[in-house]
Amino acid sequence: MMNTPQQVKNPSSSLKSRFITRFLGALTKITAEDPISSSSPTRIFQRYRRIKVASNKSMAYSVRSRRIWSRAMLSRFRSRRSAFSGRRSSVKTTNCTTSPPPALIKVTINEKKTAKGGLDMQTDELRELVPGGEAMDVCNLLDETAHYIKCLTTQVQVMRKIVDFYHLSK
């Protein structure tokens, strides 16, 4: 599948290593707060949610703002966090995630109109999957999708290794 698990940008701090560092940190924090032994389903589910979010967040942070999808994801997290904390986050949300520059919107619309008829549906679906995909034209969308897939694969790989390690150590 993925031939190069590491991004070759900077061998010393590749995407994978950055993600691993962050994610393990978050994971240890979560396990510290929420011991595994607590079997309350709610807790467990919450924990699951937290881990998932931590995983996605770690990846998004590792990518920083280099990608549109990571930027969208980060803004989503921030708005969500601020929403949780009760602060007014609607403005933030709208600004960051749903208000692309008018030019981009126009481009998107035009793209949809001129794109081959049958591909519009799939393009829209892809937009929903990839964070921040609504505001991208098809070209960028495909680009972002490629990077997003790469990052997701890295995420899955790392998590699986951790799970294996956990499993073995138990």
Added chain:
Amino acid sequence: MQPCSREMQAMNSLLSPTQQIPLQDLQPNGNSGTHQAQIHNPQFDPTSSHDDFLDQMLSTLPSCSWSDLKSPWDPPKSDETPPSNHDNNVGFHYDEILASKLRQHQINGGGGGTTAAMKMMMQQQMMLPGRPIAAAGGGGLTMPLHNDIVDGSSFKSPNQQGGEGSVQALYNGFGAGSLHGTNNQSPNQPQHFHHPQGGNMQTQSFGATAGTVMNQSQASGSTTGGAPAQPKQRVRARRGQATDPHSIAERLRRERIAERMKALQELVPNANKTDKASMLDEIIDYVKFLQLQVKVLSMSRLGGAAAVAPLVADMPSEGGDCVQTTAGGGGSLQRNSNGNQPSANNDSLTVTEHQVAKLMEEDMGSAMQYLQGKGLCLMPISLATAISTATCHSRNPMINKGSSSNHPLLQSNGDGPSSPSMSVLTVQSATMGNGGLDGSAKDAASVSKP
């Protein structure tokens, strides 16, 4: 009116008395082509070196004035005297002489004139003042002159200059119309014209137009068609390319998209689809699958021990279903173990889960098959909830509580007789649920009965 009068005079002075041409008769217009008085061509050296020699000479010339030169004179080869159809300008006798000589040379191969001499003469001609065409046409025109001079040895350089001037005068008038002249010539001559022209054109680009024209004429055998066709050829785009900026932009965009698709193809497994739509489908499925995997793994990381016993329902559902229902966490993965594994062995389930996760990475289909082999399947929580409520089994409602559903479902699944019914129900509700959850028909079709 006659910028070439100087040259004419010089020419005249050198010409034989019979060839004295009244200067006033000189007309530097297109009529020059028509001027063909009797020409004394005392110095004709018919040789038979033919076209190769001419090509040699012509290749060194920077112009295609050949045609121009040729066009006004279309006396037959054998004829040494130019036809009298160009009687307008008597003063151009020597021009005609030169032209005919040139023709003769062409026809006969031009003898053994040295290219060096030609070049020299060409340069001389080029240096003639006030002739922008000289550079372009003069070279070509002078070539024949040089031929004549070298071979004939009757003309001295001033003659050449004069001749060149007159020829230039002729040439001035020619322009594009001179090309037409070639058509008028006898069939023999066009060959010569075209041949050297072709040689010229290939090496030169006389205004870049004549060259193409010449080539065309060579191909088509007619130079007239060349001139008008030239602009058309220029403007008309090559097949597959457009000159319209919009279409160019469109093409660029399409190319970029194709590039991205190719890059994606490498990332996504099962990327052997050539169809764009199916490729996109594949990509979408893969993204969904990866997101699902993250969820699964984050679930399993919850200690991998007793905390979460993965539940697998009977319905093999595409990963998309689960993802669709999550919408931020609503649908965690549930696995209900079936009768095959009566005891909810967490470890084995975890192992199974890992196996499934591994398989899912490679191929969703094989993962599903693996699950099915074990009597397991994936199912979204909402669906499981619906099933649990629909089957009227007393169990805790499974509302986004991953583990809580374990026990009730396990209990229910532990019943042998109930499991088939539940499985059936699962399939049915799955079908309905699929329709409700995900409008795509393919998912519904993917539901398989255990």
